[in-house]
Amino acid sequence: MKKFNIVLHETTIINFPFFWKLMNRYKFATLVAPFLVFCYAFYFYNAQNTIFVRSVNFKNIVSEQEGASSAIASVLGEKSSGLNESEVSGIIRSLDFQQEFSEALFHNPEFSKLDLSSVKDKKPFDMDAFLASCAGERECIYKKVRSALFGMISISGDRTITNSYILKVMSKDKFTTSLVLNEAIKAIVKHRVETIRHKLSQQIDLSEELVKSKRIELTNIDHNKLMERKKSLENTVTSMDLKERSYAKFLQSLKIKLALMETKMKETKRVASRSDASVSSGTLNLQARKRLEEKIRKLESDIGAIKVVANEISNQDENILKQLEAELNKSQKKLLSFGMAGRSLASEMDFYNRKEGESNFTEFDYKVAKQQFSKTKTDFETVLVEKEKLLTELSDLDIKLEVIKPNLEYTQLLEGKIIQLKLLNSTVVSDLVFERELGGVHTFKKVNRSKMMLFSFVASALLLVLITLSVYFFDDRIYDQFELAKSFEDLTIIGNTPDFE
Amino acid sequence: MSGLKLKLKNGNSFEELGSSEKQNGNTHSNLKLVDERPPRGREKPKKKKSNRYFYKVSNHHELFKIGRSFYSDYMAGVKSFAITSTGYQTSQQKTILGLASFFDHKEDLKIGIISDNLKRGAFKDIVSISKTIQYDYFGPDKSIEIKSFYNHFEFLDLSEILKLANDKELGEYDDVFDQIVDLYDIVFWDVPELHNIQVDSEKYFPVIMKFESISIIVAQSLTKRGDVEDIKKFFLGYGINLKGLLLEEKTSLEKKEEAPISKDSLTRKDTRKKSWWQRLFKSK
Numbered sequence: 001m002k003k004f005n006i007v008l009h010e011t012t013i014i015n016f017p018f019f020w021k022l023m024n025r026y027k028f029a030t031l032v033a034p035f036l037v038f039c040y041a042f043y044f045y046n047a048q049n050t051i052f053v054r055s056v057n058f059k060n061i062v063s064e065q066e067g068a069s070s071a072i073a074s075v076l077g078e079k080s081s082g083l084n085e086s087e088v089s090g091i092i093r094s095l096d097f098q099q100e101f102s103e104a105l106f107h108n109p110e111f112s113k114l115d116l117s118s119v120k121d122k123k124p125f126d127m128d129a130f131l132a133s134c135a136g137e138r139e140c141i142y143k144k145v146r147s148a149l150f151g152m153i154s155i156s157g158d159r160t161i162t163n164s165y166i167l168k169v170m171s172k173d174k175f176t177t178s179l180v181l182n183e184a185i186k187a188i189v190k191h192r193v194e195t196i197r198h199k200l201s202q203q204i205d206l207s208e209e210l211v212k213s214k215r216i217e218l219t220n221i222d223h224n225k226l227m228e229r230k231k232s233l234e235n236t237v238t239s240m241d242l243k244e245r246s247y248a249k250f251l252q253s254l255k256i257k258l259a260l261m262e263t264k265m266k267e268t269k270r271v272a273s274r275s276d277a278s279v280s281s282g283t284l285n286l287q288a289r290k291r292l293e294e295k296i297r298k299l300e301s302d303i304g305a306i307k308v309v310a311n312e313i314s315n316q317d318e319n320i321l322k323q324l325e326a327e328l329n330k331s332q333k334k335l336l337s338f339g340m341a342g343r344s345l346a347s348e349m350d351f352y353n354r355k356e357g358e359s360n361f362t363e364f365d366y367k368v369a370k371q372q373f374s375k376t377k378t379d380f381e382t383v384l385v386e387k388e389k390l391l392t393e394l395s396d397l398d399i400k401l402e403v404i405k406p407n408l409e410y411t412q413l414l415e416g417k418i419i420q421l422k423l424l425n426s427t428v429v430s431d432l433v434f435e436r437e438l439g440g441v442h443t444f445k446k447v448n449r450s451k452m453m454l455f456s457f458v459a460s461a462l463l464l465v466l467i468t469l470s471v472y473f474f475d476d477r478i479y480d481q482f483e484l485a486k487s488f489e490d491l492t493i494i495g496n497t498p499d500f501e
Numbered sequence: 502m503s504g505l506k507l508k509l510k511n512g513n514s515f516e517e518l519g520s521s522e523k524q525n526g527n528t529h530s531n532l533k534l535v536d537e538r539p540p541r542g543r544e545k546p547k548k549k550k551s552n553r554y555f556y557k558v559s560n561h562h563e564l565f566k567i568g569r570s571f572y573s574d575y576m577a578g579v580k581s582f583a584i585t586s587t588g589y590q591t592s593q594q595k596t597i598l599g600l601a602s603f604f605d606h607k608e609d610l611k612i613g614i615i616s617d618n619l620k621r622g623a624f625k626d627i628v629s630i631s632k633t634i635q636y637d638y639f640g641p642d643k644s645i646e647i648k649s650f651y652n653h654f655e656f657l658d659l660s661e662i663l664k665l666a667n668d669k670e671l672g673e674y675d676d677v678f679d680q681i682v683d684l685y686d687i688v689f690w691d692v693p694e695l696h697n698i699q700v701d702s703e704k705y706f707p708v709i710m711k712f713e714s715i716s717i718i719v720a721q722s723l724t725k726r727g728d729v730e731d732i733k734k735f736f737l738g739y740g741i742n743l744k745g746l747l748l749e750e751k752t753s754l755e756k757k758e759e760a761p762i763s764k765d766s767l768t769r770k771d772t773r774k775k776s777w778w779q780r781l782f783k784s785k
Contacts, residue, residue: 476725481748484719487726491733492745497592497718498564498599499750500623501557 003473006486018482022468025479029467034460041456048445051119052177055168056185057158058434060088083431085157088165091188092153101187102146108183115173116148119446125172152177153184167434174441185434192430200425207418214411223404226397233394240387247380254373261366268362271351285338292335299328558599560750567596567747568603574744575604579713581682583741585692586718587728592749593718594623597689601654604687613684616691617659619648624691628656638680639671657681659693663704675707682711695732714742720749 009015023030060083091097105111117125130148134140152171158164167188169181306321447455478484485493558564571582582600584593594616601612619628628648634655637644645665648656666677682688690712692698698705715736717729729746737743 476727477722478719478724478726478729479722484746484748488729488733488746491717491743494570494716494745494747495567496560496563497596497747497749498567499559500595500599501559 002487006483007469007472019465019468021480022472023464026468026471026475029471030464033463033467034456037460037463038456041452041459045445045447045449045452047122048447049119049122049172050443051170051172051446052174052441052443053168053170054177054181054439054441055166056181056434056438057161058165058167058185058188058432059161060163060165060431061433062431085165088432089155089157091191092150092155092184094191097187097191098146098150099142100191101184102142102149104187105149105180105183106141106145108179110175110179113175114179115171115176116145117172118148118151119170119172121172149180152180165432177441181438188432189430189434192432193428196431197425197428200421200428204418204421204425207414207421211411211414211418214407214414217407218404218411221400221404223401223408226401226404230394230397230401233390233397237387237390237394240383240390244380244383244387247376247383251373251376251380254369254376258366258369258373261362261369265362265366289335289338292331292338296328296331296335299324299331303328558602564599564603568600568607570745571600572604572607574714575687579742580686581688581690581711581713582744583690583692583712583715584718584747585695585715585732585736586720586749587724587732588694589718589720589723589749590618590691590694591622592720593691594618596716596718596747597691598623598627598654601689605653610686611684612654612686613657613681613688614654614691615657615659615662615681615688617693618691619656619658624656627654631656636684639665639677643668643671655685659691659708663708666707667704675710678707678711695735699735709736709739709741712736712741714744716744716747718747718749721751724749 006018007015062083105114112127114127115125116127116130117123131141131144134144152169154168154170156166156168158166167181167184169177169184171177171180303321303324306317306324478487481493481496574582584596584600586593597614597616601614604610604612614624616624618624627650631648631650634647634649635644636647643665645661646658650656662677662681665671666674671677688711690708692712692715693705698709717732718724719729733743
């Protein structure tokens with residue numbers, strides 16, 4: 001415990017001046033520790049295998065989709081981009097890929113020249129010995145090759161470029177490194193194409209299944225029939241509209257005509273009832289006047305007829321003409337003596353008589369028109385009711401179709417998607433594009449010089465501390481006054497013994 | 502231990518505690534007060550002796566520092582200083598010589614150095630040129646040799662004293678040590694190795710009891726904590742005041758290693774290197 005107290009320091013934890021003193025004291029131990037460490041490090045570095053490494057960059061060309069829908073899809077967790085870094089790195093960890101790659105490499109003519117030993121393995125590689133335990137069994141060989149190969153290959157993300165990755169192959173042999181890298185590139189591209197194609201095929205199958213099921217649903221509902229019925233109803237409603245408009249127009253005209261006839265009939269009746277009294281007094285005058293007028297008209301026609309043939313008028317004729325003219329004058333004078341009274345009464349009587357005659361027809365017409373109006377109105381109302389029924393049916397049909405509509409649209413979209421997928425499936429390419437130019441083959445040791453030096457320094461320092469402290473703790477001797485004072489704090493240090501020359 | 506010193510007229514001496522003497526009024530007629538000391542501190546130094554020899558100390562500053570520390574103890578009444586280590590006898594001897602020189606230089610004191618290794622290490626040369634005085638206080642046939650180095654220090658062989666103390670005919674087991682200590686103003690004990698004491702602790706017990714203060718020399722890069730702890734526990738167990746630690750620097754040790762090593766010292770070194778159980782086994 002006292003020794004611990006000497007080594008420890010309340011501020012710096014370790015009492016460095018004292019530790020330095022210990023190092024000086026146990027020089028041999030402090031020199032031996034780093035020497036041994038450095039010797040071991042030197043031996044270890046030189047004993048390591050030289051590792052040949054070759055790499056190639058490749059890019060994931062499926063870019064991020066931009067837009068609101070993709071953003072929403074991303075939020076909902078739907079994958080909108082290509083492979084992410086872990087998926088790309090995970091390609092070579094896929095057992096399917098490893099199996100395919102192993103098979104491909106095994107069938108490569110240069111397979112026997114490969115060195116499939118671990119980079120840590122010190123012994124030279126012998127392919128026959130390596131495969132001997134499998135006794136020619138293919139599955140066993142593939143398994144062995146698979147387990148050996150995938151310690152050599154790695155995929156890591158390129159920190160400087162987005163969506164860029166590095167495929168790296170490491171082995172103890174230069175030829176193996178190059179061959180495995182080339183084969184790995186081919187295998188990865190093939191694997192990706194097959195994977196994408198498989199994915200698309202699955203999507204197509206799934207979509208077709210869905211479409212099929214949706215189609216069955218739509219068939220059960222008989223969507224086409226509903227559509228035809230709708231169309232038929234719409235046509236009927238249209239014709240009904242025309243009919244309705246026609247009826248309405250006709251009914252309106254009938255209505256106006258009926259109103260007119262009704263008025264006419266009423267007025268005729270009223271006139272007829274009023275004429276009965278006045279007709280009896282003026283009838284005689286009227287008849288006389290009429291006779292005179294008739295006589296005058298006949299005379300004038302006779303005169304006219306005689307004058308037409310005047311060039312050969314005889315004396316007899318001339319006499320007759322004179323008589324006729326005299327008679328005409330006489331009649332005209334007589335007519336004039338009646339004055340206007342006779343004329344108005346005549347026209348009034350004529351009006352009454354005419355109206356009296358017409359009144360029977362007007363009433364008849366009115367009755368006919370009224371019946372026609374009534375019939376037309378009934379027909380019009382029938383048309384309206386029928387139309388209402390049709391519209392109700394059409395509305396129900398629309399509701400039904402509206403319910404079916406999403407399914408229908410979904411089916412249509414799926415059909416579109418299937419076409420798109422089929423197109424994609426036939427033109428699929430790998431989403432991972434490798435650079436054409438491969439990097440050179442580099443060599444390195446698993447633990448490089450810098451690491452080894454660092455390790456040596458750290459290990460030396462630790463070992464030095466460990467050895468020095470161990471020696472110190474096991475060494476019971478007293479080396480200086482400081483230690484003496486610390487070891488025997490209850491005793492006084494008088495001083496040093498005298499020394500004589 | 503630091504009370505008044507009374508000496509018999511016939512040369513015999515003993516020590517009594519000042520406090521008990523005052524209480525009992527024990528002033529015997531045949532006793533002569535030869536050294537009346539103040540209750541605290543000591544009298545002023547006498548005139549210094551001339552020095553024909555000197556040691557050249559490379560770390561004079563350190564010697565002065567530790568010398569002053571011991572001197573302050575001496576002034577406080579301590580006169581018997583023991584120096585021990587984890588088997589570095591030469592370091593013990595050099596330290597004792599350095600301190601003795603410091604005290605000799607500081608005051609005119611009668612300094613006694615007791616060691617069981619007078620013919621080895623740092624004492625060897627000095628003892629070889631020192632004048633031998635026979636001290637026959639316990640009888641003519643029971644005399645011991647005192648090596649006086651030009652009246653600066655006097656060296657006594659611990660083995661001889663132990664032999665005398667264990668002499669059954671004499672029967673003065675503890676008194677021998679009392680008498681020896683009383684001969685000097687200040688005594689430096691070159692303490693034998695701990696395992697020797699532990700093996701024969703009954704023999705060394707009166708010696709240990711004469712220690713008023715013990716200092717442990719720690720050899721830089723050689724002495725182990727455990728060994729120091731053993732020494733510390735051992736002497737603290739006897740109630741000896743542990744003055745402190747003296748550090749033997751590596752440079753001086755290297756010098757010693759460069760010097761030719763005697764057969765004896767080699768044997769000692771081998772012994773020191775051996776683990777406790779090996780030493781214990783051998784001792785048995």
